[in-house]
Amino acid sequence: xxxxxxxxxxxxxxxxxxxxxxxxxxxxxxxxxxxxxxxxxxxxxxxxxxxxxxxxxxxxxxxxxxxxxxxxxxxxxxxxxxxxxxxxxxxxxxxxxxxxxxxxxxxxxxxxxxxxxxxxxxxxxxxxxxxxxxxxxxxxxxxxxxxxxxxxxxxxxxxxxxxxxxxxxxxxxxxxxxxxxxxxxxxxxxxxxxxxxxxxxxxxxxxxxxxxxxxxxxxxxxxxxxxxxxxxxxxxxxxxxxxxxxxxxxxxxxxxxxxxxxxxxxxxxxxxxxxxxxxxxxxxxxxxxxxxxxxxxxxxxxxxxxxxxxxxxxxxxxxxxxxxxxxxxxxxxxxxxxxxxxxxxxxxxxxxxxxxxxxxxxxxxxxxxxxxxxxxxxxxxxxxxxxxxxxxxxxxxxxxxxxxxxxxxxxxxxxxxxxxxxxxxxxxxxxxxxxxxxxxxxxxxxxxxx
Numbered sequence: 001x002x003x004x005x006x007x008x009x010x011x012x013x014x015x016x017x018x019x020x021x022x023x024x025x026x027x028x029x030x031x032x033x034x035x036x037x038x039x040x041x042x043x044x045x046x047x048x049x050x051x052x053x054x055x056x057x058x059x060x061x062x063x064x065x066x067x068x069x070x071x072x073x074x075x076x077x078x079x080x081x082x083x084x085x086x087x088x089x090x091x092x093x094x095x096x097x098x099x100x101x102x103x104x105x106x107x108x109x110x111x112x113x114x115x116x117x118x119x120x121x122x123x124x125x126x127x128x129x130x131x132x133x134x135x136x137x138x139x140x141x142x143x144x145x146x147x148x149x150x151x152x153x154x155x156x157x158x159x160x161x162x163x164x165x166x167x168x169x170x171x172x173x174x175x176x177x178x179x180x181x182x183x184x185x186x187x188x189x190x191x192x193x194x195x196x197x198x199x200x201x202x203x204x205x206x207x208x209x210x211x212x213x214x215x216x217x218x219x220x221x222x223x224x225x226x227x228x229x230x231x232x233x234x235x236x237x238x239x240x241x242x243x244x245x246x247x248x249x250x251x252x253x254x255x256x257x258x259x260x261x262x263x264x265x266x267x268x269x270x271x272x273x274x275x276x277x278x279x280x281x282x283x284x285x286x287x288x289x290x291x292x293x294x295x296x297x298x299x300x301x302x303x304x305x306x307x308x309x310x311x312x313x314x315x316x317x318x319x320x321x322x323x324x325x326x327x328x329x330x331x332x333x334x335x336x337x338x339x340x341x342x343x344x345x346x347x348x349x350x351x352x353x354x355x356x357x358x359x360x361x362x363x364x365x366x367x368x369x370x371x372x373x374x375x376x377x378x379x380x381x382x383x384x385x386x387x388x389x390x391x392x393x394x395x396x397x398x399x400x401x402x403x404x405x406x407x408x409x410x411x412x413x414x415x416x417x418x419x420x421x422x423x424x425x426x427x428x429x430x431x432x433x434x435x436x437x438x439x440x441x442x443x444x445x446x447x448x449x450x
Contacts, residue, residue: 008093012062015092019056025328027058029319035064044251045148045186046325048072048081054323055088061323063093070098078151079109113150120146137166144179157183170203174212181219185252193223213241215249218258222326225261230334231269237262238278242287253326259288261327263295264314268337272303272345307342308361314338340381343373347384355386 020026035054039047048069055065066089073082082105090099124139144159160179167173177200184192197220204212217240224233240258241247253261266279279285279299289296294313301310314335321331343362347353355370363369376382 008095011094012059012092015062015088016059018091025057025322027319027322028060030060031058031319031323032317033320033323035061035068039068041254041256042250043248045076045078046251046253048076048078048085049186049325050323052081052085052088053325053328055085055092057328058319058323063089063096066092067096067098074102074105077109077113077146077149079106079113080151082106082109113146116146117143133166133168137163137168137172140166141175141179148179148183153183153187173203174200178215182251185219185222188226190223190226193219193226197223210241211247214247215252217241218249218253221258221261221265222253225265225326225330228330228333230265230330230337234262234265234269238266238282238285240285240288242284255288256291257324257326259285259292259295260321260324263289263292263299264321264327264334264338267299267302267310268334268341275299275303302338302342302345305345307346311339311342311362340376343376344382347382353384 016026039051042050051065051069051072054061055069056062058065066085069085070082070089073085082102086099086101089096090101093099120139120143124136124143127135127139140159140162144156144163147153147156147159157180160176160183163172163176163179167176177196180196181193181200184190184196197216200212201216217236221233221236221240224230224236237258240262242255242258262285263279266275270278279289280296280303286296294317298310298313301307301313318331318335321327339362343358346358346361358373359369370386373382373384373386377384377386
């Protein structure tokens with residue numbers, strides 16, 4: 001038993017060393033998601049894609065996810081996906097039954113795929129000879145679906161595009177657009193996703209628009225996020241209609257994903273007022289947020305000025321977000337933007353902030369907070385200076401200090417009782433250093449945080 005466990009650990013170490021050498025993201029922490037419950041939210045080809053990503057990324061869930069990915073691949077027709085899943089589990093867990101290559105399944109599936117392509121192409125030739133436009137359209141659609149199911153996305157896109165000359169209704173145009181959108185999503189061709197979405201929205205009537213609204217907004221949000229247009233993506237997710245019954249987008253994302261994508265993007269790009277009105281007070285989006293209450297809580301904490309608590313919640317779910325097929329590559333950027341916003345907002349009520357108070361709220365083990373502040377000051381996101389002698393960070397002379405904060409300085413003894421934003425100054429942020437700053441700058445200061 002001990003030897004078996006040691007061998008398993010060695011195999012995992014070898015596997016993740018290879019993944020790391022390929023610049024893959026490695027998650028060592030145990031995520032909060034339950035793999036079985038998580039994957040039940042999805043249908044279609046995205047199921048394999050999500051399982052495979054988790055298997056390549058998450059150390060605690062690696063074996064279970066890769067085993068599930070192998071099983072998922074064998075339920076479909078994509079032989080290449082099976083080969084990829086097998087190659088990974090063969091290294092990560094060679095003693096598992098799934099690590100034995102199923103040559104018989106591969107041969108049978110390959111033969112069946114080739115036979116079906118041959119039949120579909122012959123049927124399509126017959127339709128073209130008889131000039132039956134509707135049959136030609138349906139023939140190309142069947143061929144495209146088969147190519148997509150087998151993983152030949154280039155051929156699938158070509159087949160779907162050939163449907164266009166033979167469409168006769170707005171529904172047909174929408175169907176073509178959705179097929180091409182789905183292919184482009186799988187290929188991560190974000191501009192093509194948006195281009196094909198515009199063709200869908202351009203022919204919608206009233207009923208179509210209502211029925212497709214969630215699909216359009218979610219796909220648009222994913223594509224905009226893929227293009228690093230975070231604010232536009234946030235707005236798209238926030239506009240998603242949660243109350244439309246009978247709308248299925250589980251082959252792309254889940255309602256939980258909408259809450260996470262929309263919440264994180266909004267937190268990274270919107271100010272407190274917009275977060276309150278467009279997110280927390282948004283009755284429609286609240287339906288999504290109820291599925292991910294920690295996202296709602298993180299936003300509420302930010303709006304209420306409890307920045308360290310907000311960041312702590314996000315950090316607790318970071319491992320989960322790194323396992324998402326659309327979110328993974330943006331997690332670091334989004335978290336960095338949110339953290340920078342928290343630091344900037346923390347500074348606003350004060351003219352002088354002690355480094356000790358910043359360390360208390362924002363310190364990250366193994367990282368220099370001073371270096372982070374210097375970077376923020378250099379790139380213009382933080383209007384402040386650092387006094388390394390007195391261990392304070394005063395507001396520069398050209399800062400726009402709110403009038404209420406200038407009043408707080410004048411009435412400091414009273415302010416300590418009624419202002420929750422101010423803390424009692426510590427010896428490290430001495431009043432003489434603030435006085436010196438005011439004397440040299442000629443600018444009133446607001447207060448100090450210790």
